[in-house]
Amino acid sequence: MSGGAAPLPWWIDYALLPLANLALALLVAGLLVLATGQSPLTAVAAMAQGAFGSGEAVGYTLYYATDMIFAGLAVAVAFHGGLFNIGVEGQAYISGLGVALVCLYLDALPVWLVAPLAVAAAALFGAGWAAVPAWLQARRGSHIVITTIMFNFIAYALMEWLIVNVLIKRGQMAPETRGFNGGGLLPGLDRFLPLAPTPLNPAFAVALACLLLVWLLIWHTRWGYALRVVGASPRAAVYAGIRPARLVIQAMLLSGALGGGIAFNEVMGAQHKLLIGFTGGYGFTGIAVALMGRNHPFGVLLAAVLFGALYQGGAELAFDMPSMSSDLVVAVQGLVILFTGGLGLMLRPAFVRAFGRS
Amino acid sequence: MLRTLAAALLAATAALALSPAQAADIKPAILFDNGGKFDKSFNEGVWNGAQAFSKATGVEVRDFEPQNDSQREQALRTFARRGNDPILAVGFSQASSVAAVAKDFPKTHFMIIDGVVDAPNVQSILFHEEQGSYLAGVMAAMASKTGKVGFVGGMDIPLIRRFACGYAQGAKSVNPKEQVFENMTGTTGAAWNDPVRGGELAKSQMEQGADVVFAAAGATGLGVYQAATDAGKLAIGVDSNQNYLHPGHMLTSMVKRVDIATQKAFTDAKAGTFTPGITVLGLKQGGVGVAIDQYNQSLVTPEMKARVEQAASDIKDGKVDVHDYMTDNKCPM
Structure with missing residues (x-):
């Protein structure tokens, strides 16, 4: 990739490049919409209106963005250690179990006590689920991509079995636990701030705190430096006296714990019960978020808000333009993921030529 | 120019004034x-x-x-x-x-x-659903040459067991020794949309001798019907009238008139x-029933038709009481 790795001012890498990719994605998506005989401009306007047009819209966008921040950070942290964690989805799913157990059995306690416990449980369960693939990678060299993908399926099977057979509320058909009561209910942010009632909840604040902490950890601690060295070159790391195996395990544990934030936001913050498939694919979208955000917390934040807006705006699009099929909405979302994530570096050489400092 | 504008404005106000009348809709x-x-x-x-x-x-x-x-x-x-x-x-x-x-x-x-x-x-x-499924069971048992019929459910929930139980009761009302195979596709919502697994379940039932398979499984049923058609056996559709999907192989459809x-x-x-x-x-309100149309006419014998009509009127009159699985989560069959 000639010029691909050349240094660029940070605002180009983290803001201008993603924006250009987004514009390209919307252009192609617009052609797709045009091909189905609809106006792309109306569609874009409806999506923007649906994502940011009202207090309610913003609330929903940020609520989805919360999931994306956790997922994006989880992928990003592992990525700095040269690890591709595709198992955030499964780690978050298992974290849901931890959150649900805390909320189901400790809901007699006040919420300010239950919430930190739920966060801890989410982090612990997520890290626990990441531990085995991490150990296998570090000590046995089993490729993390393969093991984390496989662990996703184990997580699905385990959680389905638990929810359908053990945790289900008796006498109902939907596979979900009973709704949480009392201390198990994380109040929405609209209870504290003058906002429209949405599922946006304090998990958003936790996500923002995680962004800051990850930034400090990766760029301002000895551990973060060591991790980046391992990610850039494990052999150089060994030469410098760093033990990669240990860092690999630690980074994966942290990644799994961050993924657990999705469970905190969804299970305790929004759904108030544990249900099948509450992770909704956010763990996988996190890969695109991290790619688009260039694994930097600030980039992850921007990308997370964009994907939150896509989710929310896409849902609203179905209401505003009933003739637009839901599959087309998914296709538009997919195009944005493709261009901003998969083809994220496509335009970079051109930017290097235009802005590069030699 | 001004006049056109004024006219347009007037038209707009008129449209606005009219809208409350439409809002009542x-x-x-x-x-x-x-x-x-x-x-x-x-x-x-x-x-x-x-x-x-x-x-x-x-x-x-x-x-x-x-x-x-x-x-x-x-x-x-x-x-x-x-x-x-x-x-x-x-x-x-x-x-x-x-x-x-x-x-x-x-x-x-x-x-x-x-x-x-x-x-x-x-x-x-x-x-x-148990009443309509009962009629489907009657037809299945009469059409079956092997004395064995199958049922493929979607998600394993009491609602779907209600279909299965009514179906078994209907089949056994024709032939008390009728064997009814029952399989569920899964335990989560994904079971409604898994035609591949539906087809596999139907195949295994047909290998055991079933020659009529009833699917109550949403889009999963499409795989069941395809498998039965490929094997030259009969299938029974559900909810909508699905007889047209495989003419000559769809014995009937247990229609639930949503x-x-x-x-x-x-x-x-x-x-x-x-x-x-x-x-x-229920049957009385026309909410459930079995569909007979041009696509399955050739499969439905006059005796079958008479028996189904008899069973339907018996259920309506209360002479036959089809057990509802959901009342006690048990099936007497």
């Missing part, structure tokens, strides 16, 4: 279940009913297909906030969302098919006669 909306709007079965039945309503009244019906479970409640709220009324939720899994949203929008009317929500502004529409229920619910709401509470539609 209802703005119905439908929230579909996981199978999707075009599953050729349950959801599509609702859609067909809504289309019939639109055609008859000219009232537009909005709809939404959720991509994941968390969108259900959000979609109901969005509909309600936008002034859609009545709002129809399709499927038992929407019950908790409907309960939550109905509480927050007490003036909006909600309906739910296959679920029960106890609220003053919710109408719960249920069906006597289309009629939908159309009626919207029509009632339009007439201002929305009734909260539980509505149960």
Whole structure:
């Protein structure tokens, strides 16, 4: 990739490049919409209106963005250690179990006590689920991509079995636990701030705190430096006296714990019960978020808000333009993921030529 | 120029003044279940009913297909906030969302098919699936040459066991020694949309000797019908009339008239006669039945037809009481 790795001012890498990719994605998506005989401009306007047009819209966008921040950070942290964690989805799913157990059995306690416990449980369960693939990678060299993908399926099977057979509320058909009561209910942010009632909840604040902490950890601690060295070159790391195996395990544990934030936001913050498939694919979208955000917390934040807006705006699009099929909405979302994530570096050489400092 | 502008303004005001009259019309909306709007079965039945309503009244019906479970409640709220009324939720899994949203929008009317929500502004529409399935069982047993028939369910829930139990009762009313194989596709919502696994289950039942297979499994059933057709056996459709899918191989369809229920619910709401509470539609109300049309005429013998009609009238008169699995979570068969 000639010029691909050349240094660029940070605002180009983290803001201008993603924006250009987004514009390209919307252009192609617009052609797709045009091909189905609809106006792309109306569609874009409806999506923007649906994502940011009202207090309610913003609330929903940020609520989805919360999931994306956790997922994006989880992928990003592992990525700095040269690890591709595709198992955030499964780690978050298992974290849901931890959150649900805390909320189901400790809901007699006040919420300010239950919430930190739920966060801890989410982090612990997520890290626990990441531990085995991490150990296998570090000590046995089993490729993390393969093991984390496989662990996703184990997580699905385990959680389905638990929810359908053990945790289900008796006498109902939907596979979900009973709704949480009392201390198990994380109040929405609209209870504290003058906002429209949405599922946006304090998990958003936790996500923002995680962004800051990850930034400090990766760029301002000895551990973060060591991790980046391992990610850039494990052999150089060994030469410098760093033990990669240990860092690999630690980074994966942290990644799994961050993924657990999705469970905190969804299970305790929004759904108030544990249900099948509450992770909704956010763990996988996190890969695109991290790619688009260039694994930097600030980039992850921007990308997370964009994907939150896509989710929310896409849902609203179905209401505003009933003739637009839901599959087309998914296709538009997919195009944005493709261009901003998969083809994220496509335009970079051109930017290097235009802005590069030699 | 000015005159045209004034005329345009006048026309606009006139249009505005007219709009309250239109606002008196209802703005119905439908929230579909996981199978999707075009599953050729349950959801599509609702859609067909809504289309019939639109055609008859000219009232537009909005709809939404959720991509994941968390969108259900959000979609109901969005509909309600936008002034859609009545709002129809399709499927038992929407019950908790409907309960939550109905509480927050007490003036909006909600309906739910296959679920029960106890609220003053919710109408719960249920069906006597066991009665229709009983008739399907009668036909299956009469058409079977091996004395063995199969049932493939979608998600393993009491509602689907109700289908299975009614089917078994019907089959055994014809031949007490009739063997009924019963398989469920899965335990989660994904079981409604897994035609490959449906086909595998049907194949294994046919290998055991079943020559008629009844599927109550949403889009999963499409795989069951294909497998039965490929093997030269018979299949029984569900919810919508699916006889046309494989003419000559679809013995019948156990129709659950969600289309009629939908159309009626919207029509009632339009007439201002929305009734909260539980509505149960059985054979007597024309809510369930077996479909006989040009696609399966050749498969239905006169004896079969007579026997089904007899069984139907016996159930209507109360002479035959088909056991409902959901009353005690047990099946006597």
